[in-house]
Amino acid sequence: MKKYDAIMIGFGKGSKTLAAEMAKRGKHVAMIEKSNQMYGGTCINEGCIPSKSLIIQADKNGYTKAVENKEILVTKLRKKNFDKLDQLENVDVYTATAQFVSDHEVHIKNEELDEVLYGDMLFINTGSEPNIPNIKGIHDTKHVYTSAELMKLTELPKRLAIIGGGYIGLEFSSMYARYGSKVTVFEHGERLVKREDKDIADEIQKVLESQGVAFEFLSSVEAFENDGEQVVVSYKDASGNNHRLTVDGVLLAAGRHANTKALALDQAGVKVDARGNVIVNEHLQTNVPHIYAMGDVKGGLQFTYISLDDYRIVKDHLFGEGKRTTENRGNIAYSVFISPTFSRVGLSEQEALKAAHNIKIAKMPAAAIPRANVISQPNGLLKAVIDADTEQVLGCVLFCAESEEMINFVALAMDQKLPYQAIRDHIFTHPTMSEALNDLFSNVQ
């Protein structure tokens, strides 16, 4: 039996970074990835990179050309990810499905390979997979896609139904509408992005509707069936009335759950919670201390940069002082890449009030930003929540072009506990979107 210091299960962001780090420290590492189309994990192959490539091209290229360019990019990055680990003397990359045999042994299997590896330490980084809602006909209707499948289509679906108005639902509705699809989003909830304040959600809805996206809130999709190559979506609207909508494709965007199915975690004694997420402590150890879990598989926020930060936590636990934990990693910002981008960090107004903070609010329309007009992207709204007692920023929402860059500056200011005046008076370059933060934080009331 081959013995390793560390076995990584799943080629995700956390494990690939940790594998390189451990190899550098002289450890022998096995990286096990089940698919030769997934080196680098979901982000590179099916998530962030392909979706953002298509989103960025939506205002430049036709759909078929954009898909072609996206495939070229993804193929290049996949190979780069593979080579980066494969070339390391101390790392063996296995393309095989991994399954625990015991808390130190992993069975790896593919068409040619069938063996058991031993690891002193093991790291679960198998990511998440899409939820498949319980809708009649969902398994045997053609042209019903996950996000990964939809992005592989070379022809634009002229009419697209999207099930779920979360991250993927929003990004794909904005993107496909801009390529020319007629998009209808079906959402269980009563409005978009229920974690956000209503003024922000309304503004997002208004902008997406202006791009041609239609929404069915409080709707219930009941069945899919084919009519030739078309899909007929049967649903109840908010008032309980029955409707049928004919489309060319359906995107399932109803959330994602931990991918543990093939792992046989029970053979290693690793515990999962009621939702199937691997249970970890603040250092990312499972209940079996030499088995760790990183990224989506442990539940919580599903972002590539969380998986990367999980690597930092594990590295610090193994080789540092163990001070960095899931409890102290600071304010975590996020961006939803609709057009313009929606970005947020910290508390919303509603959350701050609920937590009994004494608050002040600052708001401004994106149209007031010189650069937003220069780049012809005047849509959107900016909002900040300030603690009236400490003058620190409690939260900030930037729904404007380039907010995916700006939000990181605000997150850093929050982590550093700067008073809002530090942002108000900071000298920004001109003409940039960031300089709008001077104006936003001058509007504190």
Ligand SMILES: Cc1cc2nc3c(=O)[nH]c(=O)nc-3n(C[C@H](O)[C@H](O)[C@H](O)COP(=O)(O)OP(=O)(O)OC[C@H]3O[C@@H](n4cnc5c(N)ncnc54)[C@H](O)[C@@H]3O)c2cc1C
């Ligand atoms: C459409 C879409 C867009 C997204 N956009 C963004 C974005 O813009 N920004 C952002 O931060 N996040 C985004 N995300 C989320 C992000 O992709 C994930 O949070 C991130 O990739 C999770 O990484 P991970 O390290 O947990 O594992 P993953 O990258 O998911 O890697 C897990 C790997 O494990 C392999 N595997 C699974 N089971 C086994 C097994 N038994 N044996 C061997 N291998 C196995 C899988 O094949 C996979 O390659 C997006 C997700 C999607 C779907």
Ligand SMILES: NC(=O)c1ccc[n+]([C@@H]2O[C@H](COP(=O)([O-])OP(=O)(O)OC[C@H]3O[C@@H](n4cnc5c(N)ncnc54)[C@H](O)[C@@H]3O)[C@@H](O)[C@H]2O)c1
């Ligand atoms: N920009 C980014 O960082 C980015 C982009 C895309 C995806 N992601 C990650 O991928 C994950 C998955 O995204 P997602 O959009 O699938 O999940 P999500 O959890 O963000 O949203 C799912 C939505 O589907 C709705 N829903 C569930 N079942 C439904 C049904 N049967 N009918 C109608 N609506 C239904 C829910 O109410 C919810 O609004 C996210 O948690 C996110 O972390 C991140």
